[in-house]
Amino acid sequence: MKTFTLQTLFFFFFVCATQLNAQQSDYIYLYNDLQVNETYSLFGDNVNLRAKPSTTSKEITRLRIGFEIKIIAKTAAIFESNNSKTYWYEVQYKDLKGFIPEKFIAHKTIKNNTHSYFFHKKISKTYGDQLAIRTLVGDAYNKYTENLVQLRGSLITAELEGNHDLKNIKEILTIKYHGESCGAENGITYFFLKENYELVHIAHLSVSGDIGFFDSETFTFTTNEHNGQPIILFTKEAGETIDEDTNWVESKTLTRQFEWDGTKLVPEFSKKFYRPKKSN
Numbered sequence: 708m709k710t711f712t713l714q715t716l717f718f719f720f721f722v723c724a725t726q727l728n729a730q731q732s733d734y735i736y737l738y739n740d741l742q743v744n745e746t747y748s749l750f751g752d753n754v755n756l757r758a759k760p761s762t763t764s765k766e767i768t769r770l771r772i773g774f775e776i777k778i779i780a781k782t783a784a785i786f787e788s789n790n791s792k793t794y795w796y797e798v799q800y801k802d803l804k805g806f807i808p809e810k811f812i813a814h815k816t817i818k819n820n821t822h823s824y825f826f827h828k829k830i831s832k833t834y835g836d837q838l839a840i841r842t843l844v845g846d847a848y849n850k851y852t853e854n855l856v857q858l859r860g861s862l863i864t865a866e867l868e869g870n871h872d873l874k875n876i877k878e879i880l881t882i883k884y885h886g887e888s889c890g891a892e893n894g895i896t897y898f899f900l901k902e903n904y905e906l907v908h909i910a911h912l913s914v915s916g917d918i919g920f921f922d923s924e925t926f927t928f929t930t931n932e933h934n935g936q937p938i939i940l941f942t943k944e945a946g947e948t949i950d951e952d953t954n955w956v957e958s959k960t961l962t963r964q965f966e967w968d969g970t971k972l973v974p975e976f977s978k979k980f981y982r983p984k985k986s987n
Contacts, residue, residue, distance in 0.1 A: 733864050734885075735815040737828040737838070741778045741796060749774045750827040750841060751811030752848055760784035760795030760806040767805045771848045772841065773816075773823055776800045776807065786810060791830050813841075817865060821845060822904055824880065826865060828858065838863070838882065844904045854906050856896055860884045871928035872937045875902050875969040886915070897926065899967075910976050912941075920947040924978065931964075939965045943978065 741747060752772035758765040760782045770776070779797040786793050786808035793809040813825035825841045836858040843851040862885040870876040882896040894913040898906050912924035927940040946958030965972045 735826055735863050735865060737814050737826075737858070737863070738861050740781055740794075741809060741812060741814070743778050743780060746775050746777050748772075748813045748816040748823075748825055749776065749807075749811060750813035750825045750839075752851065754807055754811045756798070756800060756803060756805035756807060758805060760786075760797075762786070764806070767803055768800070770800060770807075772825065772851055773843055773848070774800065776812070779804065782806065790832060815865060817867065819867075822900075824865070829855065840880075840898070840906065842900070842904060842906045852904075852906060854898065854908060856882070856908060856911070859894065859911075860886065862886070872930075873899070873928075873967045874937075876900065876967070877902055877904070880906065894924070895926075909972065910941075918948075921945070936966070939967065939972070941965060941976070941978075 749770055749772050754770045755762075756767045756770055758767055761784065776798040777800075779799055782795045782797060784795040784806075786795055788808075788810065791810065795806045795808050796812065798805065798807050798812075810827075813827050815826040817824040822842060822844045825843070827839045827841075829837045829839045831837060834855075834857070837855045838858050840854045840856070841851050842854075864883045864885070866881050866883065868879045868881065870878055877900045880898040880900060882898075884894045884896075886893045893915065894911060896911045897909040899909055900906050910926075912926060914923045914925075916922065922945045924941070924943050927942065929938060929940060930936065931938050940962060941964075942960065942962045944958055944960045946956055949955040949957055965974065965976060967973070
């Protein structure tokens with residue numbers, strides 16, 4: 708236990724020292740302006756490319772979700788919709804130039820051979836800031852799906868990994884949060900993409916720590932040693948340093964095993980551990 712705890716503490720020191728120096732090109736800049744001369748994909752579908760930054764302006768053409776545009780300039784004109792405000796951008800689509808609100812432009816795109824993910828932020832008075840993920844299969848523009856998850860920070864990355872031999876799963880999408888200061892919450896949100904391209908939210912695992920304490924939640928994808936079937940181990944560890952001079956660290960670890968039955972985790976995922984009642 709002591710070795711694992713020291714490794715965990717080292718991890719937090721490593722995060723604090725490197726998170727602000729990470730390759731910033733990997734971040735999803737949801738709160739920053741779109742960059743001039745950069746190419747972005749459309750997050751919205753059937754979006755009007757207009758002659759001027761106004762909803763009453765002439766419609767030049769309509770663009771589908773995933774179509775690529777180049778940013779020319781940010782305007783001072785504001786687009787209001789559903790209690791949200793975003794700026795209009797001057798953009799270029801092929802040989803056409805016009806204006807589109809930032810609301811309809813993806814801040815990040817991940818494209819595969821058969822499908823694509825588009826990322827954007829949504830601001831709601833009821834739910835706060837959310838990360839919106841739209842999944843598009845091929846060119847079936849009217850069949851995209853959308854997932855919403857709470858935003859837990861401004862520095863995030865999106866990464867894909869294999870299916871770890873999980874039944875009916877094509878791949879795993881992770882949203883990683885990078886705390887902007889030592890002691891800030893880090894963490895990972897897991898999504899599973901099913902064979903039918905349904906994106907399913909699985910869990911959010913948090914990681915936080917500073918000098919003197921740490922709290923971590925992790926998934927480990929492995930196999931059941933008895934039957935060889937893939938399993939997911941959820942581990943939650945919390946600890947604190949009692950005395951640095953003598954390296955006195957107290958920690959508590961909880962571990963639970965989950966299986967994926969092709970549609971859901973079994974048992975139902977929860978971070979709360981309830982001891983089963985003993986029968987008389």
